[in-house]
Amino acid sequence: MIDKSIIQRWRARVGQRDVLAQIAVAVALFLAVYWLIDNVVSNLERQNVASGFGFFNERAGFGINQTLINYSEDSSYGRVLMVGLLNTLLVSVIGIALASLLGFFIGIGRLSQNWLINRLALVYIEIFRNVPLLLQIMFWYFGVLRNLPSPRNSFTAGDVVFFNNRGLILPAIEAGPGAIWYGLALLAGIAAVFWFKRRAKQARFVAGEILPVWRPVALVLVVALMMAFLLAGVPFSLEIPVLRGFNFRGGISVIPEFVALVLALSLYTASFIAEIVRAGIQSVDKGQREAAAALGLSNTQALNLVLVPQALRVIIPPLTSQYLNLTKNSSLAVAIAYPDIVSVFAGTTLTQVGQAVEIILVTMLIYLSLSLLTSFIMNWYNARVALAGGSHG
Amino acid sequence: MKMLSYKFRVFVVVICACVFSQGAVAAETLSIVKKRGHMQCGVSQGLPGFSNPDDKGNWVGMDVDICRAVAAAVFGDDTKVKFTPLSAKERFTALQSGEVDMLARNTTWSMHRDTALGVDFTGVNYYDGQGFMVRKELGITNSLELDGASLCTNLGTTTELNAADYFRTNNMEYEIVAFEKADEAVAAYNTGRCDAYTTDQSALYAQRLKLTEPGAHIVLPQIISKEPLGPVVRQGDNQWGDIVRWSHFAMVNAEELGVTSKNVDTMKTNKNPAIRRLLGVDGTFGTNMGISNDWAYNIIRTVGNYAETFERNVGKSTPLGIARGVNALWTQGGLQYAPPVR
């Protein structure tokens, strides 16, 4: 009897006890973290290692060979962090775009009825998935670099674009004030895409009609551009790179480190994405394909309208982790002197300033934020796709 | 991946060292080293003449000799030392965190490093300066002709900063291509990615040996900076700092007094009081530092004096072929000068 009532009371208190336990754990965790930080700070002080984040405003004093924002030796270490972060973002975004595109096609190639395409896709996947990424980066960097000519003997397209062992040198486009009209023309083109797409969708649902989208869009764009031309003429001028001394001056140069890194990252990641895409499409029930065929959809239509939308739900979660991997793997840049955040901030800045704890912490926080942001965007997209799928099915 | 994991390791070591050690900086290195049975010395990842594994895998070079000298002073045995290869970027973190007991890694003594990193420089075992190496076919003889050049070098070095200063003060344009590892920097220069390779001049001679065609490259005569290279210890352990400092001074004094690895045993009976003090026959210089009195005798017996280590590793008869120059003794017009053992 007594036993039972104790158990009952105990049960009743479980809710309360849970709350208490959680508070206790939280307090303990807080104290532990506080103790750790306090100890780190006092030990660094005792070792006479400078600490804090004051260095962010100090003059960096070193040069960086790819900067997407204004930067000079007189800029601060804080600016170095921005330059490095943007360089990391640049390879990541371009790498992700290329890897997705390539991976998607190869994944579909793996499912092709055509023996040759099928085998080629398989060989691609097996090679790029199984060779360590660092080796691939080195291969593209040194392998390609070795075969490129010196600036004096550059490969060139029409003496405006040059390719040599200093990189790809493109003419810079300088826009005059009239360029705004061309900007508006492009906006009109984009608006047309949305408008015609919506119209086509409505027509499809309401009347089952298939309306053209891209032809009217092209028409709008051409007309808009012609109007811009009439209004503003050609407000663009080209700054053509010229060979002076050791290298080309003027124009925009894409450094070989960037090319090698983007190439290696996207080829490598594409092999994983291809497998994800293949698995995703195979996960769609066979009956769906047959039903699409029975409705008289062509192979491409079946893929675009029936199979891929359903496969996306399976594809997106693992795809997200590939995107995260690519971003994190871009830190291998330091091996081939691409000035990413690990190279210029967790590398040069770290040795110059000597505050390893602060700098590594900031770097880790940035990678963490990038990862969380990527996950967030992909989860949002995933939710949208899942919902759309749900409302139709 | 390798690099990531290394960074992670260093990071963990730093965090652990900072978090859990309760001020392990006081005079403790000597007893830790003795208890461990060997000294852990941070060196480069391979720089001929300074620290480089030979064909049998043994580390050799002038910096390696300083490490061996310290081991000989502490243990009477120059083989009781293990080497940790470190990139320029990793070196100070590895020292701060206690992963190594000292650095002898062609490291420039600069004021910022000495005062803000929690480390101390104990002396200069090689006076160097930054220079440039270029292809002969460019026909350049002066570094002032490098306007617009691409420069390959190492990340996290004084080199990166000096190059920036030099090109800007001379109103020249440049592109810096900074590699984490020296081997990649050299390889990139070798393939033509850069017009010049820039680092400490001694290292230019050393790295030139790694090129496919060393004869096709020249080291320009201009020196654009002061690079006094020396051993580094953690700040705050003065006893350990003294041992490292005097291990180098012992070798310089030995050269000045004519004591070599060949004659050190007979020199023990020499009448010259300076030699007798150096070799521990008179005085208590070793025990004052917490090690045995024949500390310097052991250094000279096993490693040799400064001239011997210089000639063996970087001198005229080696592939580097560097002349004593500013590294001659002060009595011969150079800068190598050691306070007296007295």
Ligand SMILES: N[C@@H](CCC(=O)N[C@@H](CS)C(=O)NCC(=O)O)C(=O)O
């Ligand atoms: N003395 C300069 C440069 C030292 C340095 O790291 N030099 C490079 C270029 S020769 C090197 O030692 N490389 C060999 C390695 O990476 O281990 C400094 O202390 O910052």
